[in-house]
Amino acid sequence: MRVKTSADNINKSKEKKGASLRSVLHNENTVGYVFISLFIIGFLVFTVYPLLSSLYFSFTKYSGLGTPEWIGLLNYKRMFTLDPRYIKSLKVTFVYVFIYVPLRLIFALLIAMMFKSGGRIIAAYRTIYYLPSVIGGSVAVAVIWRQLWGYGGVINRLFINLGLMEEEFSFIASKDTALMTIIILAIWQFGSPMLVFLAGLKDIPVSLYEAAIVDGANSWQKFWRITLPCLTPIIFFNLVNQLISGFMAFTQAFIITRGGPNDATMLYVVYLYEKSFTTFQMGYGSAMAWVLIVIVAILTAILFATQGKWVYYENKG
């Protein structure tokens, strides 16, 4: 009897333990954290720790080897008062972003409206227009871009033949035109915002247009009064996306012009790379990275803060 009870007890406690372990394992909280645990680990190791350590490095002089030497705010001071190349790269980046983002979005919207509906031929056109944004970021395209816009390249010859230019000229080697070639390359890749616009255009209720036609609206009015307001959430989404990727632009400027000539295409990240990985001023580079975070955060915050004024969400009416 006694033995049996104790065995029973053991069994019971085992069962209980099993049950509680099970209930812990299948508790909503545990399940949730089990599934997102990878994300949390990755976030701590590959984002939080690097972010904090780069904040620390930004107050130091550090070559990447040995111990960082604390210099306080000197890096930040140097950036804005002693480094004209930095100021120039800031200017170049703003020019780049503020020209290509609006133009890319305008092209994307226009083409999306042109190809809104239609059969197979239209679908084929859409595919072709999307193609550049699939491959545009690659080194392959940068290599060809150098050639197209280079000394005696296709564009140059074309302009000579049309009588617009007189002599052989490299758009890439001239400080007045180099940035333009990079901007054109960026605009050329309007495919992904175009697809986002297409998805948005399909969601605009046809009844709105029908009502507008009954009211005698012309296509111009339909565009300004219906299409554009209905698309504002998508314009907002595209704007945020493009703005951020604009500040990150690197590969094309790096391969086509290497930031030159005379720093005319020295985009922010290209300069950051040069300082951190060719001259190994990693403290200074970290400070630059932090200023970039702040710039992007401010611009994104401005967009989010003003969205109430111009973005119309369906449920608001």
Add this chain to the structure above:
Amino acid sequence: MTYKKKLTKKIFFHVFVSLTCILMVYPILYMLFGSFKTQQDIFQNPTSLFPREWNFNNYANGWKGFGGTTFATFFKNSIIITVISVLGQVGSSAIIAYGFARCRFKGRSIWFSVMIIMMLMPAQVLIIPQYIMFNTFGWVNSWLPLIVPGFFGYPFFIFLIYQFIRRLPIELDESAYIDGCSKYSIFGRIILPLIKPALITSMIFATYWKWDDFFGPMIYLTDIKRYTVSIALKMFTDPAAQSDWGAAYAMAVLSLIPVIIIFFSFQKYLVQGISTTGLKG
């Protein structure tokens, strides 16, 4: 009359669009045909699209690569890195997305906002501390920095798959639960098979980005035997190399082939994916 007017309008539209189409793909065509031109032809007739005579040597010359390392190595490296990293990124993102979409745990909304912020954060700002960290791990000049971080989820794909899961009827989970499935087996047996389209879309994007990635390999890889295709292509533009443009075009064309094949075979998923991640949801 109106019919005629409509027709002319249509013709005008198609002529205009086809012409701009040519303009859009011209650089790509120029590279393709340029890869069959002789060096002399490239420099003497830059404006002509087609080669004077077809020359296939560029492919053989380009394939030889640099300093004894051929493009066979570069392609092999790129394929290994891309395949492992894509599987890691998409697999881990699916697991994480399920957690966010179907589990009500404490702190979910906080972690979700963290994920959204990470989606917006410019990745390059972390490159210096990450480099220093990987350097202390002894990972520099290996593929690990390019592959390992992907195994902890990629915010864009987490979001994409999350949106997709949320559109699946919750009744599926509930009936499976009543039948005795746990949250874990619901994921494996019910959700995973249903989110295939979202997984494919994520894989396409992940493949593009990894294949094209230039910044990461340039910073982390120092030994030419470990180089990816994108870094190798860049070497054609180095001032030190005697620029053999024909060979550069030929290898550039080859480097785009995987991307273009994927693009044409999975187009449908791409458009679908973009509309799912777009604002609705």
